[in-house]
Each structure stands twice: as structure tokens, then as C-alpha cells.
Amino acid sequence: MAQGSSTFDQLHLCTLNAQRKLRKTVYVFYVCVSQWFLIKQQAYKVSLAGSLFFAGLLVGNVVFGPLSDNRQETCLFFEVVFGYVSALAPSYEVFAVSRLLVGLMNGGIGLVCFVLTQEYVGKSYWAMTGKKTLKPMTFAIGIALFGALGYFIQPWRSLAMAANSSGVLFFLLSV
DSSP states (O other): OHHHHHHHHHHHHHHHHHHHHHHHHHHHHHHHHHTTTOOGGGTHHHHHHHHHHHHHHHHHHHHHHHHTTTOHHHHHHHHHHHHHHHHTOSSHHHHHHHHHHHHHHHHHHHHHHHHHHHHHHOGGGHHHHSTTTHHHHHHHHHHHHHHHHHHHOOSHHHHHHHHHHHHHHHHHHHO
């Protein structure tokens, strides 16, 4: 009997832990969606913010790419500023516009970063630093670090602020 009850207690404890984790996950999602009442007719706005970022990235590559060759610090500065505006946005509309502007600036910076890595290493190392090795690897490492950061920093506004802080460091190093 004692053996069966300890197994039952362990199973019950495991179920309680799973329920707590599920409640925490549901709560985080609930806060993000319910903060601006993105339900029913407004549910499309959840994915619209991501689409606006990528639309800004597309336009930023075309428009700001050639211009940012001389002004990469300016693009980085505005990307950091608009990232903080996203984190502190008082309404969904401000959040969505700031995500579009972050995408615009990110598009301008992306091309410059690629060209600068090619110029610094020389022609013999272009294959290693090009689109198929170093750039995707650093992107994957960044996504993994963001996931780890998100595990420790739960409120999405705090996470956005912490993730943007590295941009401040890079801006200060580039000036």
C-alpha cells in the first residue's frame, strides 16, 4: 500500500506541476492578447503586427539598404529607439507602427552587415562568411539566446526591453 500511495503522490505532484506551468503559459498569452482586447473581430491584429514587421523589412531592404551604407549608425539608433517604443507602446496602434519602423530600419542594417563582413574578411573567406554559413548560424544563435532570455524574463514588455539592450551596446560601439 505504501508503495502505491507514493506512486500516486508522485503522479499527483507531477500533474500539479504541469497544471501550474500550463496556467503560467496561458496567463502570458492572455496578457498579450487581452491587454488590447485582440479577440473575436480584433483577432487578426495578433498576426498583423508580425506581418507589418516583415513588410517593413522588405521595404527597408529596398529603400534604406543603399542609403545606410554611409549612415548605418543612424539606422541602428532608430532601430533601437523604435524597439523601445514597441516595448513601451500604450496602444496596439503605436505597437504596430513601431514594429513596421523596426522592420524598416532592420532592413537597412541587414544589407550593410552582410557587405561589411565580406569586406573585412577578404575574398578567400567569402564562402565561409556568406549567406549559407556564418549569417544563418549567428541568426540561429540569436534566436536560441532570445528563447533562453524569454524563459527567464516572463513579462513581454520586460523581455522586449532586455532584448533591445544589446542594440544600445552595439550602437555605442559603432559611434
